Amino acid sequence: MSPLARLRCAGWVEGVTLILMLCVAVPLKYVFDAPAFVSVMGPVHGGCFSLYLVLACATIFDGTWPPRQIMRVLLAALVPFGTFLNDGLLAARMRGAAGV
Numbered sequence: 001m002s003p004l005a006r007l008r009c010a011g012w013v014e015g016v017t018l019i020l021m022l023c024v025a026v027p028l029k030y031v032f033d034a035p036a037f038v039s040v041m042g043p044v045h046g047g048c049f050s051l052y053l054v055l056a057c058a059t060i061f062d063g064t065w066p067p068r069q070i071m072r073v074l075l076a077a078l079v080p081f082g083t084f085l086n087d088g089l090l091a092a093r094m095r096g097a098a099g100v
Contacts, residue, residue, distance in 0.1 A: 003059040004094045007052070011076070011083035011090070014024040017045040019082060052077050 001009075025037040056077070060070050072089060076082035 002094070002097070003055070004090055004097065007055045007059045007073075008090045008094070010048070010052045011087060014045070014048040015081060015083040015099045016075060017041065017048045021045050022080070041081060052083065062089055 021038070021041050025041040028034045029038045053074070056073050060073050065073075069089065073086060076086035079085075
């Protein structure tokens, strides 16, 4: 699997864990007074977030990425659902790297 493919996969996993946190765990905690899911999903999402940042740094600091795209990839993890929105950029770079 290429570094870009790993980064795309990590972005999707990070985004899905964020959705689970925001749409399932937090409402369960505050509406139904059931904080157990947040206790589980918090560290899971934190690990996925950290993995995304590590893979992003390993992928984008190879000297071929323009500064604007580097910032976009790094900031995508900080904006809710940003990794989903950023997937198009990564897919286009994969197509370009494959010569398609």
